[in-house]
Amino acid sequence: MIEDDDRIRMSLGLALEDEGYTVRSAGTAEEGLAAQRADPADTVLVDLMLPGIDGFECIRQLRRDGDVPIIVVSARDDTHDVVAALEAGADDYVIKPVAVKELSARMRALRRRARPAQASTLTLVFGELEIRPQAGEVLLHGELLSLTRTEFRLICELAEHAGLVLSRQQLLERVWEYDYGDDRLVDVHIGRLRQKIEDNPSVPSRLITVRGLGYKLQR
Template sequence: MGSVLLIEDDDRIRLSLTMALEDEGYTAHGVATAEEGLVAQRSDPADTVLVDLMLPGMDGFECIRQLRRVDDVPIIVVSARDDTHDIVAGLEAGADDYIVKPVAVKELAARLRALRRRARAAAPAMTVAAFGDLEVLPEAGEVRLRGEPVAVTRTEFRLLCELAEHPGQVLSREQLLQRVWGYEIGDERLVDVHVGRLRHKIEETPGAPRHLMTVRGLGYKLQR
């Protein structure tokens, strides 16, 4: 089923979630601090990392940012903080998804299965999609801007590939949630935040994008 690293300072929650994930067939390892989590992920990388936001010492936001500097591992925020600001801040730090405590193990397991399905999904049939000075190369797993590679996460890459496979076509947030995250129903903020992060990586002026466009009331499209 894969391996999961849980970074959670509450001993009871950490133990119960670790045991529950093992019952679901995962290899699960829990640590109490961000610092321990960063060391654990460097020495024995897990397939997925779950991060609490409120941690002693280094907080979850900085932990996610540091993970993202060296690793494109899928990251899910697991936190009792459920207001929009904290959720968006966690996603903007580099998380792929979030789940609010108290955690329903079946829901968490479903999210993890969706991540695995995405990892196994075949690349789009296109070999190279060019949008001005932006190139998307699904088979190579690369994004290039003016010939130089752009560092994107797995989720950002899948989102860009999905839009590139339908150039000029508007895809709704619901469609993108289903095709990129594998969710029939989900929080549309996942899409909005990831689009915003991508714009900062691929657009010369993120506030006035040339390629990754918002179509108000409908969704997003990638145009040449």
């Protein structure tokens, strides 16, 4: 929720939590946008009258970053504002004060329409290597590889953070869901993965060792 009026933020936030939502709120567009980038919510409520960046611009920026459902919650009951907000990329526009039940129903209705957050992760491409987390497929030179589950989860994890070094411990946590574990285990699986995704496994070009730190997938 991006809303500058503290009281509304408080009361609406609590009311929505009663409805079962988890609410995070920001007092300015800048804060809200940053929060949405850092850790995206699955629905955004935004006021139009904001200090600094105004609501319309805020909507446009949210839209540029992704296709999160956006509902305007505004005190202004004016056709021009409604049209402008929807044009900017909002999905719905309700007038304050709003019945929480109605807002909640509108959020649910909108959620039904929202694309199941896949557009971004459908295919990750790294040159000749393509990874489709949803489809459980990895292709090299256009050909389907047969990876084991561990190999698959490992490469997905690396691909989601392509270019960043992940330590063995991080990988153990995320792929194996171990709290601790033997670093060698990661090595072994990296090795097996290289056999499959590297053109020359002994001289890795995609799955890179960063000595002392961990591994990364070359962008």
